[in-house]
Amino acid sequence: xxxxxxxxxxxxxxxxxxxxxxxxxxxxxxxxxxxxxxxxxxxxxxxxxxxxxxxxxxxxxxxxxxxxxxxxxxxxxxxxxxxxxxxxxxxxxxxxxxxxxxxxxxxxxxxxxxxxxxxxxxxxxxxxxxxxxxxxxxxxxxxxxxxxxxxxxxxxxxxxxxxxxxxxxxxxxxxxxxxxxxxxxxxxxxxxxxxxxxxxxxxxxxxxxxxxxxxxxxxxxxxxxxxxxxxxxxxxxxxxxxxxxxxxxxxxxxxxxxx
Amino acid sequence: xxxxxxxxxxxxxxxxxxxxxxxxxxxxxxxxxxxxxxxxxxxxxxxxxxxxxxxxxxxxxxxxxxxxxxxxxxxxxxxxxxxxxxxxxxxxxxxxxxxxxxxxxxxxxxxxxxxxxxxxxxxxxxxxxxxxxxxxxxxxxxxxxxxxxxxxxxxxxxxxxxxxxxxxxxxxxxxxxxxxxxxxxxxxxxxxxxxxxxxxxxxxxxxxxxxxxxxxxxxxxxxxxxxxxxxxxxxxxxxxxxxxxxxxxxxxxxxxxxx
Numbered sequence: 001x002x003x004x005x006x007x008x009x010x011x012x013x014x015x016x017x018x019x020x021x022x023x024x025x026x027x028x029x030x031x032x033x034x035x036x037x038x039x040x041x042x043x044x045x046x047x048x049x050x051x052x053x054x055x056x057x058x059x060x061x062x063x064x065x066x067x068x069x070x071x072x073x074x075x076x077x078x079x080x081x082x083x084x085x086x087x088x089x090x091x092x093x094x095x096x097x098x099x100x101x102x103x104x105x106x107x108x109x110x111x112x113x114x115x116x117x118x119x120x121x122x123x124x125x126x127x128x129x130x131x132x133x134x135x136x137x138x139x140x141x142x143x144x145x146x147x148x149x150x151x152x153x154x155x156x157x158x159x160x161x162x163x164x165x166x167x168x169x170x171x172x173x174x175x176x177x178x179x180x181x182x183x184x185x186x187x188x189x190x191x192x193x194x195x196x197x198x199x200x201x202x203x204x205x206x207x208x209x210x211x212x213x214x215x216x217x218x219x220x221x222x223x224x225x226x227x228x229x230x231x232x233x234x235x236x237x238x239x240x241x242x243x244x245x246x247x248x249x250x251x252x253x254x255x256x257x258x259x
Numbered sequence: 260x261x262x263x264x265x266x267x268x269x270x271x272x273x274x275x276x277x278x279x280x281x282x283x284x285x286x287x288x289x290x291x292x293x294x295x296x297x298x299x300x301x302x303x304x305x306x307x308x309x310x311x312x313x314x315x316x317x318x319x320x321x322x323x324x325x326x327x328x329x330x331x332x333x334x335x336x337x338x339x340x341x342x343x344x345x346x347x348x349x350x351x352x353x354x355x356x357x358x359x360x361x362x363x364x365x366x367x368x369x370x371x372x373x374x375x376x377x378x379x380x381x382x383x384x385x386x387x388x389x390x391x392x393x394x395x396x397x398x399x400x401x402x403x404x405x406x407x408x409x410x411x412x413x414x415x416x417x418x419x420x421x422x423x424x425x426x427x428x429x430x431x432x433x434x435x436x437x438x439x440x441x442x443x444x445x446x447x448x449x450x451x452x453x454x455x456x457x458x459x460x461x462x463x464x465x466x467x468x469x470x471x472x473x474x475x476x477x478x479x480x481x482x483x484x485x486x487x488x489x490x491x492x493x494x495x496x497x498x499x500x501x502x503x504x505x506x507x508x509x510x511x512x513x514x515x516x517x518x
Contacts, residue, residue, distance in 0.1 A: 010308045013321035046305035047368040048361075049269045066414075080384055102307075102374055104439035106442035109306040112367030138425060160498040163511035166397060166490060166500040169280060173435055175427060180363035187304075191267055240418040240426040252422035253431055253512065 001221060003027050004092035006037045008099040008110035013208075014026040015099060016153055016196050023096065023151070024211050026036035026217050035088055035153075041111045044082065046112030052079055078119065085117040089143065094220050099150040100198070104173055114181055121184040134238050138179075139230030140207070141186030147220065148187035150174060151195075151213070158196045172195055179228055188225035190216075227259040260480060262286050263351035265296045265357040266370035273463075274457050275359060275412055281411070281469050282355065285476050294347055298368045305371030311338055321466065329379035332409070337378065344376040348402065353479050356436075357410040363432055373400070373440055382444040393497050396437075398489030402447030406479065407446035408431060408471070417455045429453055431505075434513040438487055447484035449475075486518040 005149070009016035020038070037044075053068040055077035064146055067222055072078045078086075089095065099106050118124065118155045123143075127136030135204045136144075148239065152174070161170040174192055193216050195201070216223070228237045235247045248256045264282055268275035285446040286293045296303075309315065309363070312337035331337045337345075348354065358365050375381065382402075386395030395403075411433070413420070420429040433451055443446045452475050454460070454468055475482075488494045494506045505516045 005377040010306075010324060014323075037367075040306070040308060044306075046371060047269075047299070047303075048366070049299060064273075066268060103370070103377065104275075104435035107307070108371030108374055109366045109369050111362070111364065112305060115367055119364065155466055157498070157500070159501055161500055164502040164515060166412040166495055166515045166516065167439065168434060168516070169441065169511065172431065178361035178431055181424065236425055239416070241416070242418055242421055243423040252428065253514075254427045255512075256423060257425065257427070 002035070002091050003032045003034070003220070004035050004037065004088050004095045004096045006110070006113070008039045008107045008113075010040045012041070013220070015195070015201055015214075016098065018206070019151065019153075019195075019209070019213065022213065023098070023217060026214050027220075030218065030233060037085060037088060037113070039113055044109055045116070046109045048112065048115040050223050052076075052116060053081065054079065054080075057099065059176040066120050070125060073119040074120040082119070084115050084197075085113065086122055088163065089117070089146075094144060094147040094149070096151055097148050099153075101152050101154045101173075108178065118181075118185070131238055133232050134241060136186070137184050137231060138184065139183065139228065140232065141184070144186035144224070145188050146170040147170045147190060147225065148238055149190040149216070149220065150177065150192040152192055153195045153198045155198050156196060158194075161194075173223065178226060179254070179257060181225075189228065190223055190225055201245070217244065229257050229259055260348050260352040261294070262294065262479070263293045263294050263347050263354045265298065265354065265356045265369070265372070267298045267306050267356075267366045267372075269299045270328070274454070274460055275357060276466070277465070278410065278412075278454075278472065279357060281472065282476060285473050286389065286479075289477065294350065296344060296347060296372070302369055303372055304375070305368045305376040307371065309343065309359065311375060313338065317333075325379050325384075329384060332380045341376050341378070341413070344372065345378070345381055348376070348405075351405060353406040353408070355408050355410055355438055358412075360413045360432075363426065365436065377440075377444070385444070390497060392491050393500060395445070396443050396447065396490060399491065400443070402441075403445035405446050406449060406484065407441040407477065408449040408475070409436065409451040412452055412454045412457045414457050415455060420455070422451075431513050437485060438513070440517060442485075442487045448487065449482055449484055456498070460463040488516050488518055 005018045011017060024034055048065055053072050056068050099110050127139050129135050130230045156167060159165055162170050162177045179191045193213055235243060237244055242254055266279045283293055288338060307324055310324045312331050313325050321492055358369050385400050388394050416422050419426045421427050437448045452472055494502060503516055
């Protein structure tokens with residue numbers, strides 16, 4: 001199968017660098033084809049701006065990022081860096097996003113990778129919008145049939161991210177990425193692999209981590225994804241997009257969107 | 260009072276641009292001193308990397324972002340762009356972060372502003388770390404006594420962000436920013452002001468929005484902040500940083516950290 005590894009860490013000689021090389025070797029040894037987007041090494045342009053649309057009508061009253069991304073995607077006038085990353089996503093059967101958790105989310109350079117390559121018509125604005133079908137998203141879309149998984153490192157302890165930990169539960173911190181960035185354009189999202197207390201990873205801990213992570217890679221195409229609810233399959237009122245009264249009655253918040 | 264307006268939108272002739280100018284005028288007319296960080300207009304460097312530390316020991320085995328930020332902050336060798344934004348935060352009595360919600364979080368350029376200026380010793384790694392006090396954070400820290408508020412725009416409907424809306428509740432989506440980025444270094448965090456369905460904002464809607472937002476600005480220094488629990492005031496076990504059994508018994512998730 002085809003696997004895309006996306007990594008966002010500024011130092012190759014880091015724990016993230018070691019985990020990246022481990023994944024590359026493990027997946028290759030298992031017979032997969034692997035491509036890499038090492039965002040810092042590529043010096044990926046992080047911020048979405050008007051420079052991303054060199055063919056745009058510069059006499060327009062204002063720069064509308066969503067409109068310009070639609071026009072450039074449709075006309076084939078996207079920049080080569082954006083089109084190349086979209087091609088990698090289309091090529092991949094599975095995508096792994098790997099990053100250190102910085103201020104409770106992904107690093108800016110990875111957020112900007114999403115913002116720039118998730119064009120209108122590619123990752124959103126796909127499919128029919130009607131009173132019965134609110135676009136191909138949350139379970140449908142361009143990435144349908146592909147898998148995605150996060151590999152995340154934190155300096156903090158596991159207990160800090162526990163259900164009653166001060167940082168909030170890790171599953172909730174990652175929900176906007178799992179559900180809003182990956183499930184939205186159609187990926188099946190696997191549970192994340194999280195490393196805590198990165199400052200304390202010695203040889204024994206690294207051996208344990210790579211054993212666990214290796215098992216996760218071995219089951220990348222067979223493990224059950226997080227059972228998010230499909231938007232257009234009956235669980236939601238359209239266009240309000242709230243859960244129907246008889247679905248998870250009384251439940252609110254992120255967890256209500258998992259069956 | 261001193262107010263810092265931080266805005267992250269690539270187009271001045273946008274709704275965000277209009278709201279930014281409205282806030283600047285309203286606050287100035289009320290007698291406040293206002294400074295602005297218009298991140299796109301400043302061409303803010305979004306990604307934290309080794310170039311941020313020109314004085315670092317280039318013979319070091321590896322680039323450690325946290326260690327280098329500590330050394331540069333302590334030695335006064337930070338880059339001028341980073342030091343200037345830190346000075347604005349120190350000057351401000353209140354900080355307003357204004358942005359469009361892109362993929363359920365802040366734009367990359369704003370995330371990178373946080374990552375680069377939140378140095379070790381400035382925004383984290385502050386205060387005593389012991390079995391009784393886990394650093395000056397979550398209610399204490401460099402920003403103690405200052406206020407912060409988000410002004411956020413979304414294309415989606417309010418119902419999509421309701422307690423049972425498909426995107427997840429807006430309060431939960433913003434929790435990692437409110438609690439993890441603003442409360443962490445000591446800010447008192449006010450409830451956000453959120454504009455929905457930006458594509459449908461006509462003159463009447465804009466009048467309503469500026470009336471509401473104006474009232475929020477008029478009470479910037481008097482409104483009650485979100486009552487997050489202080490880390491070192493007895494509600495949490497240290498160092499596990501989980502809520503004590505008798506605090507919000509049985510509650511889990513982000514909401515458990517609000518008293």
